[in-house]
Amino acid sequence: MQIEDAPSPNFDDRKHPVTLLVLHYTGMESGDAALARMRDPEAKVSAHYMVWEDGRIVRLVAENDRAWHAGVSRWQGLEDLNSRSIGIEIVNGGHDYPAPGGGLPPYPDAQISAVIALxxxxxxxxxxxxxxxxxxxxxxxxxxxDPGEHFPWQRLAKAGLGLWPQPETGASCVWSGGDTSRLNTQLAAIGYDLADIPAALRAFQRRWMPAAITGFADADTLRRLAQIAGAYTSAAGGSSSPQA
Ligand SMILES: [Zn+2]
Known part of the structure; x- marks a missing residue:
């Protein structure tokens, strides 16, 4: 794996060990613009790596240092996620710079292969x-x-990165109705912050059921939520997830 260096001044010292990998899209008109911004001391943003559409990888900040990509954020009850993570910016215009025909710009194969390797x-x-x-x-x-509902989490999971339990469908799917009593517990079991439940639900849907990002706890969402929370709980408990 070949990595070019394009150092950014936007970093400081870590205060915690690394336990997270955060994926982003750049959400700008071009990779050049994103790279320039992350190297601009005035912008006060950065990431450890940026991955171009063609799969080229740039390192801006050393992994030992704290890059500035997460902003105000919480996961599994933890804060200062910049101190706890590595950040990868993936060049993609995202929601602000859609593809010529409308819709989200695709992530090219070569780019995702590079993200997987990295x-x-x-x-x-x-x-x-x-x-x-x-x-x-x-x-x-x-x-x-970001990185948007078009990001191929399933492909990463097939490569052994992250969890992606297949959605349950048809006869194997047992559902007893609209029980929302465990909603908060299940969102929190995955890691979501509960300060804004509709926002947490939209983030959950964007990642795990990207066809319907509503922020509503409908039956499909509650079913998927129970499944993903179960997978995260068993992964955290050290037992192997059969569908990971
Ligand atoms: Zn981001």
Whole structure:
């Protein structure tokens, strides 16, 4: 894996060990613009890495240092996530710079292959658990929607990165009705902050059921939520998840 260096001045010292890998899209008109911004001392933002559409990887901040990509965020009850994470910015215009025909710009194969290779090395090196792979939208649900509902989490899981239990459908799917009593517990079991429940639900849907991002706890959402919370709980308990 070849990595170019393009150092950014936007970093300081870590206060905690690394336990998370945060994925972002750049959400700007071009990778050049995003790179320039992350190297601008006035902007006060950065990431450890940026991955271009063609799969080229740039390192801006050393992994030992604290890059500034997470902002105000919470996950699994923890704060100062910049101190606890590695951040990868993936070049993609996202919601603000849609594809020519409208819709979200696709993530090219070569780019996702590079993200997978890089993420694999980072997660192995820092011993980041599968539950530690997060979207920026997961850790800042009221503020952020990147890397977007078009990001291929399933492909990463197939490569051994993160969890992706297959949605349950048809006869195997047992559902007893609209029980929302465990909603908060289940969102929190995954890691979501409960300060804004609709925002947390939208972040959950964006990641785990991207076809319907409503912020409503409908039956499909509650069913998927129970499934993902179960997978996270068993992963945290050290037992192997059969569908990971
Ligand atoms: Zn982001």
């Amino acid at each position: 993420a694999r090395e980072i997660m192995a090196h820092h011993d980041i658990p599968p539950t530690g792979l997060v979207a920026h939208s997961d850790i800042a649900p009221a503020r952020k929607i």
